[in-house]
Amino acid sequence: MAKFIQIPETTLRYWTKGINLIPLPSLIKICLQLNISILELFGIEELPINIQLPQKDLSKNSPKLRNKFDHKIIKRILDNEIISEHSKSLKKVAEIIGYDRKLLYKKFPIECKKIVDNYQSYITEQKLRRENNIKKQLDNIAQQLSENGEYPSRRKVEKLLKQKYFVKEKNIREQWNSLKINYLKI
Incomplete structure (x- = not known):
């Protein structure tokens, strides 16, 4: 398993024993390797609540919010x-x-x-x-x-x-x- 997701075996062992927490980038990497979502990795079929995130314009032309300098x-x-x-x-x-x-x-x-x-x-x-x-x-x-x-x-x-x-x-x-x-x- 460790070779498949390209991490050291000791790291995987520490994660499975609960000694270390899995960093989010590693979780994403594992999910991409296994071709599953993070929710599926944790055995969650759907979120119990509906979360609506605000849509942000991430284009370069969007103005940055700054404190007004009075x-x-x-x-x-x-x-x-x-x-x-x-x-x-x-x-x-x-x-x-x-x-x-x-x-x-x-x-x-x-x-x-x-x-x-x-x-x-x-x-x-x-x-x-x-x-x-x-x-x-x-x-x-x-x-x-x-x-x-x-x-x-x-x-x-x-x-x-x-x-x-x-x-x-x-x-x-x-x-x-x-x-x-x-x-x-x-």
Whole structure:
């Protein structure tokens, strides 16, 4: 059977045992080889309901349906995003509006540039907040360890900080190194 429908025997075995599902192109290929319909393959003589599919004109001259590009509404949405407190990426804004990011950038370059700049500022601000938070925690941990007479090793600090690999970030690593130097001076 596998040779007749031109598939590997293991594939046919997996299909018959229910391990793998038969892909639709393979079903069509099998039906063409056997000269039967898919319904006949499954033992169905007729469909229980009458399905009417809409007739579509598939000719090249048929117009493609597109979203209407309303410049005023989109500009208003972009302007609102620019002044919004919660900055979003241009990709996210494009998804919300329902248009391609490149199209928005082409039609509204100034607004898109402002959104991108706002988002970059937001990301930078978030990174600085995170770094400052970790630096404060580092100071507290180093002080706590020095009060206990313990050296602020990387493992002890990471354990208390509950964030591994913080030393890979340059600014935080510098802070940690300065804390170690200060500890050695004490």
